[in-house]
Amino acid sequence: MAGLTNNGGSKASSNIFGGIRYWLLAPSWVVIGVFLVMPVGIMLVYSFLTKEFRGGVIWEFSIAAYDQFIFDRGLFGDEEPAIEWTYIVIFARSIWQAAIATVLCLLIGFPTAYFIATRPPSSRSAWLFLITVPYWVNLLIRTVSMKFLIRDSGPLNQWLRNLGVIDSPIHLINTDIAVQLGLFYSYLPFMVLPIYASVERYNFTLSEAAWDLYASRWTTLREVLLPAVKPGIIAGCILVFVPSLGAFLAPDLLGGAKNFMIGSLIEEQFKGNAGNWPFGAAASMILLTMVLIVLMFYSRQQSRSEVEGH
Amino acid sequence: MAAGKQTDVRRYPGFFPITILCLVMLYAPLIIVMVYSFNDSVSIINWGGVSLRWYDDVFNGIESAKFKEAAWNSLTIAVMAAIASTMIATAAAVGMIRGGSFRGKSLCFGLISLPLMVPEIVTAVATLIFFSAIGFTRGYTSILVAHIVFCIPFAYLPIAARLQGIESVYEQAALDLYATRAQAFWQVLMPLMLPGIISGFLLAFIISLDDFIITNFVKGAGIETLPTAIFGSVKQGIKPNIMALSTLMLLVSIVFVTVSYFVGKSGTKSSR
Numbered sequence: 001m002a003g004l005t006n007n008g009g010s011k012a013s014s015n016i017f018g019g020i021r022y023w024l025l026a027p028s029w030v031v032i033g034v035f036l037v038m039p040v041g042i043m044l045v046y047s048f049l050t051k052e053f054r055g056g057v058i059w060e061f062s063i064a065a066y067d068q069f070i071f072d073r074g075l076f077g078d079e080e081p082a083i084e085w086t087y088i089v090i091f092a093r094s095i096w097q098a099a100i101a102t103v104l105c106l107l108i109g110f111p112t113a114y115f116i117a118t119r120p121p122s123s124r125s126a127w128l129f130l131i132t133v134p135y136w137v138n139l140l141i142r143t144v145s146m147k148f149l150i151r152d153s154g155p156l157n158q159w160l161r162n163l164g165v166i167d168s169p170i171h172l173i174n175t176d177i178a179v180q181l182g183l184f185y186s187y188l189p190f191m192v193l194p195i196y197a198s199v200e201r202y203n204f205t206l207s208e209a210a211w212d213l214y215a216s217r218w219t220t221l222r223e224v225l226l227p228a229v230k231p232g233i234i235a236g237c238i239l240v241f242v243p244s245l246g247a248f249l250a251p252d253l254l255g256g257a258k259n260f261m262i263g264s265l266i267e268e269q270f271k272g273n274a275g276n277w278p279f280g281a282a283a284s285m286i287l288l289t290m291v292l293i294v295l296m297f298y299s300r301q302q303s304r305s306e307v308e309g310h
Numbered sequence: 311m312a313a314g315k316q317t318d319v320r321r322y323p324g325f326f327p328i329t330i331l332c333l334v335m336l337y338a339p340l341i342i343v344m345v346y347s348f349n350d351s352v353s354i355i356n357w358g359g360v361s362l363r364w365y366d367d368v369f370n371g372i373e374s375a376k377f378k379e380a381a382w383n384s385l386t387i388a389v390m391a392a393i394a395s396t397m398i399a400t401a402a403a404v405g406m407i408r409g410g411s412f413r414g415k416s417l418c419f420g421l422i423s424l425p426l427m428v429p430e431i432v433t434a435v436a437t438l439i440f441f442s443a444i445g446f447t448r449g450y451t452s453i454l455v456a457h458i459v460f461c462i463p464f465a466y467l468p469i470a471a472r473l474q475g476i477e478s479v480y481e482q483a484a485l486d487l488y489a490t491r492a493q494a495f496w497q498v499l500m501p502l503m504l505p506g507i508i509s510g511f512l513l514a515f516i517i518s519l520d521d522f523i524i525t526n527f528v529k530g531a532g533i534e535t536l537p538t539a540i541f542g543s544v545k546q547g548i549k550p551n552i553m554a555l556s557t558l559m560l561l562v563s564i565v566f567v568t569v570s571y572f573v574g575k576s577g578t579k580s581s582r
Contacts, residue, residue, distance in 0.1 A: 016481055016491055021409030025418060028402040028462060032421055035459045036433065039440035043432075046439050056442070108335070111328040118320045127329075129571055134336040136513075136567040138520040140537045141556040144544055145339035148346070148553070153355045155342050188336065204320060211319045221322065246429030248523055253544070263431045263523075270438060270527060277439070284435045291429055 040288070047281035055275045065282035087265070091286070094261040097176065097251070098244035101183035102191075105240045106233070108184075109191030113232075116192070117199035128196065135189040143249045146182050147173065150254075174256035182250030183240075190239035198232025199225075231305045238298050246287050262287050340560060347553040354550055364554035371551060373543070380539040384519055387454050387535065392515035395461035396469075399514075400507055402462075403470040404495070408478065425460040433460065434527035441528060448530030456528045457518045464517045465510035468574065472506025505573050512570040516563055 017024060047065050049057040067073075072084035116127040134142065149156050150172045157169035172178045206228065210220040226233070248263030255261070262283065269280025347365070351358030368377060402422055406415070425433065437456045441448050480502060484494040500507075522537040529538060536559060543552050 016478075016485060016494065017404050017408040018410040018412075020491075021405040021412060024401040024405030024409065027398045028422055028466075029418075031398060031459060032424055032462065035437065035440070035455055036424060036428070037421075039436035040428070040432070042443050043436040043439050046443075108328060108332050111322070111325040112332040114322065115325045115329040125575070130333060131336070133564060133567055134340065136516050136520075137340060137560050137563045138522075138537060138556075140520075140522045140541055140544075141343075141560055142339065144540070144548060144552070144556065145343040148354070148548055149339045149342055155346075185335065185339070188332065192332075207319045217319075217322060220319070242427075243429065246431045248431055266431050266435060270435060280435060281439060284432045287429055288432045291427070291432075295427060 043281045044285055047278055047285050049278050051276045051278045053275065055270070055277060057277050062278070065276075065278035068279055069282065069286070087283075090260050090265050091262060093259070094245055094263075097179055097183065097259075097261060098241050098247075100180045101187065101244045102237050102241045104180060104184040105188050105191040106237060109188060109236060110195055110233070113192045113195035113236075114199050117196050117202075124200075128193070131192050132189050139186060139249055142185065143182055143253050146185055147253050150178060150181070173254065174258065176255075176259060178254040179251050179259050179261070182254040183244045183247055186247065186250055187240040187243055190243075191236040194235035194239065195229065195232040198229035198235075202228050231302065234298065234301055238294060242291050242294060245291065343553050344557045344560070347550070347557040349550060349553075352550070354548060354553075364550045365558075367551045368554050368558070373551065376534065376539055377536070377555060380534040380536045383450065383453075383533060384535040384537070387450070387457055388515050388518040390454055391457035391461050391518040392465070392511050394458045395514045396465045396507060396511040398458075399462050399465035399469055399510055400503070403466055403473050404499070407470055407473045408481075408499075422466055423463045426463045430460075430523045434524040437524065438527045448528055449533050452528045452530065453525055453533070453535070456524050457521065460521070460524065461514035461518055465514040468509040468513060468570075469503065469506040472503055472509070472574075476502045509570045509574045512566050512573075516566050519559075520563065 046057055048061055048063060050060040050062045050064065052058050068084070069087050070084060071081040073079055073081050112131070116124055116131070119127060148154055151157075152169045152171060152173060157166070160166045161169065172181070202225065206224050207220050210224045211217075215223065246263050246266075247261065248267055251259055251261040252264050252267070266280050266283050266287070268274045269276050269283070274280075346354065348360050348362065349357055350361030350363055368374060399422075406418065406422075428436075433456075437452070437459075438448070441452050446452060476499070480498050481494045484498045485491070489497070520537065521535075522541060525535050526538050526541070529535070534542070536555075540552060540555065543549065
């Protein structure tokens, strides 16, 4: 805060803090630069080092971590390289699970966001508040709650059985569906908020015009409303997809060992038994690169839709 | 534009039930855990009547010492991380929004929001490697530092949003009346920004209190926060005392978010 009390001689202009702006911004640069940007740089370096057994690295250049991703060279590394599918499958599964979770969020989130945006202005913020409160509850607790609810002897199965809907419990825990459900539950508010913001700005006279031109309600939705609120939908999809891709808790607690995702793979290199730091660093770099590609696609989309004037 | 017809075009049948379904899905797991935390039964399967025994167990049971220490760590880290990140974010917000236009402004915004864009697990790995590379023993301090970093954008967003809504005529008037820049900040801008700052502080506090993934990586051996302690317990199965503890944490989060919401709301009203 030292910068704020510095009232040195810079002239008052319309932006009176312009003269000390660098002092004001410096703390955030230093903290994020030193403790996030630099660590990611060091992580990149580590991904090209040689592993030390049981954690840590040996300072010797190696591309073994990336090589291990794609090729299997046998236990001693001297066999003819064959394509190693294990890690590719884990990455593909992560993308698939994140995509399913995104679609689920969109299917539930879009109608919800639309419904809230068409409420009277006075009640909208209360509805939004209801949607966002669960997000601020600890993710671990939410995931554990979900596990408690859907486990074989859990309340969901008990009720369904008492109601006579099912005879034997639906087995959800440790399946793909449980992970998708967990991811959906974790990030649903991220879908609702940006779509809500788009629909709120939408000019409903467009819908009325379509209606007057004998378009049905669903044609209006498809041809008029959806294209107009597309930026919000894309933003929501990215906000759900990106954290789902690297999620750890939902796959770990709800998916079990068979439903390994990138997050668990990385965790195992540092906290678990695998203890291969360069490999964990390489997997993190690949995940980060994937996320950056998605975000770049998004920012291009955004600037394009700004040009189009949406 | 007849009102009846307008609502007709806007309304889609089925959207209201889906909204209700959405809320049920968001709240059902939490409510069920709350209800079962009052279950007077050792098993988590059967219902044995209402009791507070598991709350008693959280505070006085076998694991209570562990939980108390973890709670203390969580709270002190959250308070310090929230204070530090709110100070950094406030300064950054003033620099960004009242600092005029300058080269690299969007890059600067990118840097501030970077902790939101990098996946949590990647931040966790990078921070772990960083502390290991510089030979820093992981523990309380490393957790605190990591928390300050990822709390910055959460504190920044409400503060910046608030500052954007305040016209600069107020500081300008103060300067015209011979206030120094520091006086203009502390006596004019600061009180106007306060709701945003409080909101930012509370959100940063909750985000720090809730974090599991990054803490789990940078904590080192022998120190636990509440989420890591709960995770350790849950790995051996969900026990009723965990549900009681979860209910308590859940209520703390909800209270804080509610307060943050109403502070932000009251702020916008009074400034208009």
